[in-house]
Amino acid sequence: MKSLSRALPLLLCLLANGVAAADALEVTVRRSFPGASDEERRTRLDQDEVQALCSKHRNRPPADVAARIVESQLQTIRYPEDGKLLGDWRAGEKLASIGTGGHIGRIQPDPADRKKGGNCYACHTLAKKEVAAGNLGPSLTGIGTVRGNGPEAVRYTYQKIFNAQAFFPCSSMPRFGHSGWLTPQEIADAVAFLLDPESPVNKD
Template sequence: MNYIKPVTLSALALIASFSVYADDMQAKVQAYIKSGFHKGKNQDPKRLEQDETLKVCSETRGKVSGEQAKAIVEREKATIKYPANGILMGNWQKGKKAFTDGFAMRIGRYEPDAPDKVRGGNCYACHAADPKELAAGNLGTNLRGYGKIRGNTWDTVKYTYDKIYNAQSVIPCSNMPRLGHNGVLSPEQIADIVSFLVDPASPVNK
């Protein structure tokens, strides 16, 4: 049985060296990404640092245990902020603009954006919504007829608001950006987007 030991040790050494190599490569990748940031507004490389939720999702590749999923939902729900007036359905016309415009979670650029640039969700990058808007992505759920299908009950409105504000509070390890949590959209903008999706008068539901 002695001949097994060298093979076992070699395998362990290979695994260990690969782990060190992977860690070293990860560090180099992170350093390279950080080097792309420049001084200026919205150029903070701290955005590359993962919080507890993202670390868990990365380490498990999104396949979290029931206990981990529960912890994520509870932690992320606690971050949600609602409009000062308590109204979760705003103006659908404003919501259409916030849904369409902006750049969502873009990281870095060579020159700062103009002060009057709209800060919206760029939601069409992943979702279809208004049937007349053909330039829509399919990475996310097709939202055409959202309110017509789901109705405009309080449960639908609150679920929609929470999902947009912090998708992790609804679906652990969701690929959707935490648009309110990360300050991309204000609570008022999110309420407007909720209206754009739910209001029967919105083109989404025509």
């Protein structure tokens, strides 16, 4: 009991300091975007639980946190109404190159109805003919040849694009379906671009 009474002030002090540091960041963020509307703050600056956890752990979550993220993110996955997870690879190919949409602010905003793409080429090599491909993510050239396009491969690929953190907690990849950036149909098209044997990802 005596040791607890000695330890308690120290513990409180440590907790208070941790909270103070986190508060300094959040106060700074709140103050630094005075032009943002309430809606923009809610959707673009406020963090959901996963964003907060990944930020706190600098994308290296301890095992228990990682397991919690996987569990909660698997619950978020939704499917197209027609149930078809393998869409049109040509539509998927177009989405892979579109990097516009969703920019706000007064300097260089997008029109509100501008098409949002997957911008896959920003981070991945896909069809060999597109040489301007980034390397933040792994090369996916020939992935359909390796994985095939059976139901399991199709389902996993769909889920991975819908919410990458259901498999890789704190992955760098956007949760395209969960955020609503891409629709379930668009994700099915991206799946086809990756897995369809006729797609240039697998053909050339």
